[in-house]
Amino acid sequence: MTAEQSEIIKQSFPKVLARTFGNVRLLYEKLFELAPETKELFKNTSMERQSQMLVAAIGKLVRSIDNWENVKPDLEALAKRHAGYGLKPEHFVSFGIAFLHMLRSIYENEWNSSLEEAWKAVYQRISEVMISTLFVKS
Ligand code: HEM
DSSP, X not given: OOHHHHHHHHHHHHHHHHHHHHHHHHHHHHHHHHOGXXXXXXXXXXXXXXXXXXXXXXXXXXXXXXXXXXXXXXXXXXHHHTGGGTOOTTHHHHHHHHHHHHHHHHHGGGOOHHHHHHHHHHHHHHHHHHHHHHHOOO
């Protein structure tokens, strides 16, 4: 992730925060289309709760985007809390596509390849730590 990419994310993040609540449905629709078996995993939650938690978690990461080492322990803890949910590594691929799909709709016609690459880099960082914590035995 380049310095320019982290600037792009920081500058535009308030928009994402403001609009995720209204758009999160798109993330889960896409996720359930790509990986229908994941629907079962979310049976105990509501989209409202899930969107608030997701935005809070991503917000925290974005605020620490320039001090990545500081949030790594938080991310590892988040990953460990996912251990009981029954996810598979490939779910992170579908979730990533679905997340980008939601962002594209949030940014509307401002969406461009720089934003796409920057958000992909953020998601890649998050999922790398989560996948290695969850699935790689040390
Ligand atoms: C960027 C990656 C992800 C982030 C930031 C994230 C974030 C969160 C957060 C903040 C929670 C609330 C509970 C807690 O804090 O422990 C949560 C719960 C959950 N997540 Fe994730 N998650 C990610 C990826 C995934 C993936 C790939 C799946 C599976 C498709 C998944 C499935 C779930 C489920 C099933 C719950 C529990 C819902 C409930 O019953 O309350 N998450 N996630």
